Amino acid sequence: MPTDFPDHALHVACIMDGNGRWAGRRGLPRTEGHTEGEENLARLVRIAVRRNIGWLTVFGFSTENWQRPRPEVRHILGLHEKLFGRVAELNELNVRIQWIGRPFDSPMARTPRYVQRAIRKAITDTAGNTGMVLTVAFDYGGRSELVAAVEAARSSGEGVNVESIGEHLYLPELPPVDVLVRTSGEQRVSNFLLWQAAGAAIYFTDAAWPDFDEAELDAALALAR
Ligand code: IPE
Ligand code: IPE
Ligand code: MG
Numbered sequence: 001m002p003t004d005f006p007d008h009a010l011h012v013a014c015i016m017d018g019n020g021r022w023a024g025r026r027g028l029p030r031t032e033g034h035t036e037g038e039e040n041l042a043r044l045v046r047i048a049v050r051r052n053i054g055w056l057t058v059f060g061f062s063t064e065n066w067q068r069p070r071p072e073v074r075h076i077l078g079l080h081e082k083l084f085g086r087v088a089e090l091n092e093l094n095v096r097i098q099w100i101g102r103p104f105d106s107p108m109a110r111t112p113r114y115v116q117r118a119i120r121k122a123i124t125d126t127a128g129n130t131g132m133v134l135t136v137a138f139d140y141g142g143r144s145e146l147v148a149a150v151e152a153a154r155s156s157g158e159g160v161n162v163e164s165i166g167e168h169l170y171l172p173e174l175p176p177v178d179v180l181v182r183t184s185g186e187q188r189v190s191n192f193l194l195w196q197a198a199g200a201a202i203y204f205t206d207a208a209w210p211d212f213d214e215a216e217l218d219a220a221l222a223l224a225r
Contacts, residue, residue: 009054010224012217013177013200015192016041016058018184018208031075036210038079042086045134047214049093051221055133055175059192063102063141066110077115080138084115084122094131097122100171101139106148111139135174142194145170149195169195176200178224183209183216 016037023033048056090097099119102109153164177197185206203220
């Protein structure tokens with residue numbers, strides 16, 4: 001799919017961390033932090049479009065996050081249904097939404113059908129947009145992605161090399177990450193985009209995800225430009 005951006009359009013990837021602590025500091029339940037985090041993502045998408053970013057990829061839920069308490073997981077699932085339901089906003093912004101994660105039919109996958117449906121519908125309903133590509137990582141883990149890519153490369157008969165692995169990643173169209181952001185003071189990569197972020201600059205900030213604003217994004221972008 002052609003986009004309005006030249007090949008060098010920036011790819012910013014965010015590990016959206018610190019929702020729970022953001023809420024805790026305010027005496028609110030963790031779920032309120034996740035709700036505010038989703039709202040902030042919607043705000044950030046608008047800002048990223050204004051900044052002419054080509055690709056914005058965000059870590060919404062990891063393969064490990066299923067271990068969290070059931071009510072918290074349910075709340076986060078509902079927020080992904082809401083996020084993928086923001087089709088009118090995405091169309092207004094000419095943003096195409098994508099999803100990256102374990103295939104729904106893989107043995108370990110647990111994504112409920114209502115979230116699968118929201119994801120599929122949002123992808124279809126924004127497929128014609130030619131501006132920024134927003135990729136949401138849900139039930140995503142970088143090591144699993146690499147194992148699957150290597151297996152697929154081997155069984156395709158192409159041999160295992162940098163090109164063939166790249167062609168068999170979950171989303172082969174995703175370009176290399178220019179800047180990897182992690183919020184909330186944690187300085188870890190946490191199994192996110194291990195292959196795609198091999199050469200990324202890294203922006204660590206103490207700001208919690210719900211507080212990651214325009215100035216924060218600009219500070220991250222300064223590392224790439
Ligand atoms: C990030 O915020 C959101 C998800 C991992 C889903 P956290 O929930 O990890 O917030 P902290 O790290 O506990 O503050
Ligand atoms: C990473 O955050 C995953 C997401 C932001 C979705 P976590 O808070 O789950 O990560 P770790 O386990 O502390 O590294
Ligand atoms: Mg966390």
